[in-house]
Amino acid sequence: MIDEKIQEPQDELSPAPPPLTIKGRMRAAWAHVQCSSLLRRHRFQRRTRRHMDSLGALVCTLPLVGQVGDWLYSLGFSSEYALIRAGRAVRSAALWLAAAFLGAWHSIADIAFPEARVVLREFFGPLYVFCRGVRNIWVHGGQVRRERGFWAGIVADLQYLGRGVVRYMGLLPRMAVYLMPLGALAILLAVVQTMMGSPYTLAVEVNGMTVGCVANEDVFDSAREDVLQRVSYAGTTGETELSIQPTYRLAISSDVLNESEMADAILSAVSDEISEGTALYLDGELTAVCADGDQLQLYLSGLLEPYEDPGDPNVSVSFSREVTLEDGLYFTDSFKDYADIVSLLSGVRQAERVYTVVAGDSISLIATKNNLTTAELCELNNITPDAAIFPGDELIVTREEAMLEVQITRTVSWTEEIPFSTKQTQSSEYAFGTTRTVQEGENGVRTITAQNLYDTDGNLLNQTILSSEITKEPVDREIVVGTRLPSGSVAQVGNGTFIWPVPQYTYCSRWYSSSHKGVDICAPAGTPIYASASGVVSKAGYERAGAGSGYGNSLIINHGNGYSTLYAHCLSLTVSAGQAVSQGQLIGYVGSTGRSSGNHCHFEIRQNGRYLPPQNYFNR
Template identity: 45%
Template sequence: GYTVHTVLEYNYVLAVEVNGSVVGYVQTEQVFDSAREEVAQRINYAGAGEESWTVEPSYQIAVGEQVLNENQMADAILESSSSEIQSATGLYVNGELVAVTTEGDRLRQELDNMLAPYQNPDDPNLTVAFNKEVRCEDSIYFTSTLVPVDEIIGKLHGEEQGAVYYTIQSGDTPWTVAGSFGISVDELQAQNPDYDFNSNSGFPVGSQLTISQAMPYLQVKRTLVSTYQETIPYETEEQQDSTLPMGTVQVVQEGAEGLAEITQQQVFYGDSSTPSETTIIDRVVVQEPVKRIVAMGQYVPAENIAYLSDGSTLIWPVPAYRGISRWMLGAGGKIHGGVDIRANYGTEILASASGQVTVAGYHWSYGNYVVINHGNGYQTLYAHASSLAVRAGQTVAQGQVIAYVGSTGKSSGNHCHFEIRLNGARQQPRDFFPNK
């Protein structure tokens, strides 16, 4: 049992060899592979002068020993393989080695200086970084790759790509130009806000278009987290109430807006005060909205209901009326086409039955008036209104407010002129409402 016990306690690692000699130890094969990739990157970055220089590290299982990380192992492999190397600082952008210098401190200081104007240590909601992942690595690099730090600093402040322009030629359209550069017309328009591509003169020949702006090599990216409050609108619930007169609306419960706290994340580039991206990262309801509840009157007295042969009903359109000034007179309705229902100015006029509003407008004689087609051969008309509450094409329910009593058009005094028509012919309203 002792032998087995001892073997299990051994710490197995990988011994890395170059040209038959062990240069160090790593914990796993993944660390070895990463170190080998880092070595290859530094060799490739060194360029043509080192093309013939190759190193093929290998590994075997060993016991114990101090292990190195991938960067330390890359240094060890290079140190054992070449004399044309030295300690320096490599600048990595998005994981790629882009420059090597002996003045690492100055390089780091410059990177800090680029971020400093945008930082605010007192604001925990602000994060300042570059738009690319940037790191400096003190390691072993080929002497031939060293460059003055000022050259690297110039690169940091330079452009990754210059602006691209295009001069409009005869026969060009926004679509052909955008297509030739692989962008959409909307993107082209956004780059050229002074032009209106939709107007006839918005694409003048000889004018210069911006296809894309110059892109700086490095941009400062500010990420700001902030919170604000937003109201939540309340819903309205309508409840039918058979004890309230038809057309009456009574508030049972007042509605109240709710409140939500929104946490957003905004990303700004460079000196811009306009966010490039805004993301809602959290939404907490601080106060739930209170539903507004209204009772809709459904009660209609018997004398206000007319029963039609198809089982449907018509209701008296002005429940709060004061009297009748005249009924329909004369054969065929030649003298007067309906009933004049007196009421105070602004009294509600209700739809006599449900249907579709075919007319909602003004007539020299009727004034403001509404015509509803009820779909069963019946139509009703309501005239002289002070104002209308519906529009043509709208579907209305029986008892819905459609207008308000007035005296517009050919009228003397506030009243609602009400007509009932069957298949286009005027009917005597008194035959429908004999108890009025």
């Protein structure tokens, strides 16, 4: 009654539960199944455990089970004990064998090397005593420090050490066996360190007197050569006759002289007739000595100044020969007046020489007599090798050459077109020999940067290509060549087309003949030369490095189909051996190197080593 009274207000306040849906009923049913399964498993496990316990208690009551257990325990214990005893026996046997081996070894050593034990005791006895004493001092002192303090431990260590020294005083001489080698090693290391850190030099001696030191043998050789040059020059200009044979020896010094200072020191030691001056060297050769070096420097600068352009960084001016001024000591009688040196520099070092033709002479014979090639002789006289000469004719065999010439180096850049190449494909869709243009070609643009060397008259002497940059790639012309014959079969079209290597220049001074295996295409120096066909550069360079003697700067291109082309007498080359080139690619510039009588490009076509007339491939 009380519960009903209490629950009645709650029933009035709590809302009625909502009715279960189908999904809720299915979930409740599944939960009921799971709970029932869990309860069944729990009851089964309890019944199984209870049965197993009852079975175990029943088995333990059987007398046979106790006897089997006792038997298994005895077997395990006996096995374990047997293994332990076997291990002890093995260890005892090993120890016995080791003791027997050591005893036998000691016996053999005593018989074979009776003094070995004594020697070992003499060498290592003091070391053993020392190590044992250090250990004992450390142990004894540590114990005293723990009991009575730090200083008491130090005092105990010193007392223990004193007792050890008194006790083993007899071992001190034997300790010298260790101390003496260690001392000798320390001394050796100190000596080596000192010697390695010393500044070793070469002391130069002349007539038994030391004149100074140089850093190395190269400086000595250079100074000696400089002295010999000064002596030789003085002997040609005066009456100086000296024989100087400087020598050197190894020394330690921190004060060394350079080449020029050593040369001055050597001359000061062998002669009193020397004075300070300035020497003029041309290409490393002593040419003149004067007293006024500043004035000579101003004269040389004055020769270059008219051609200098400070506002143009691409222009530099220099002499045709290496000019060096060096201050130093020189023989007094070898000095020249400033005016004489100026006259020497403004003159010629090799005047023009004329040869008079005699009976029996020929162009090649005259060239041989004067150490010239036939091409050089023909170039000097502007004649051909087959020109007629008669006794009494005069030929120039040496051209006049100035002592000192001014040369102007100018860095220049220019753009040039890159001719497009034609790509040819074959197709059986078209009749044999007919062509169809798939894509029109378009020239590219290349920027060339080079260093040109000019004389004072503006003549180009040499050209060095610095860079070649393509700013616009050429567009190849693509054509299709038909291969279908009227019969329907297909034929292979050969690839043997060539382009003129020097476009826009068609005049040839010489054509192909039995004595001339190519064509000479005339063009100004520096005109571009292009590859006549694609291939690989097999040779490129000067003379033998290129096409051979007489060809100057030259190259050979192998086109891979039995054909090859040759380009000779170039001013410079832009490709090298082993480099792949395409048809129309820049490979060099027209020049007159090698055996050449003027600026031109010597061009040859070969097939399997056989020379072909180039005029057969181009319209004359």
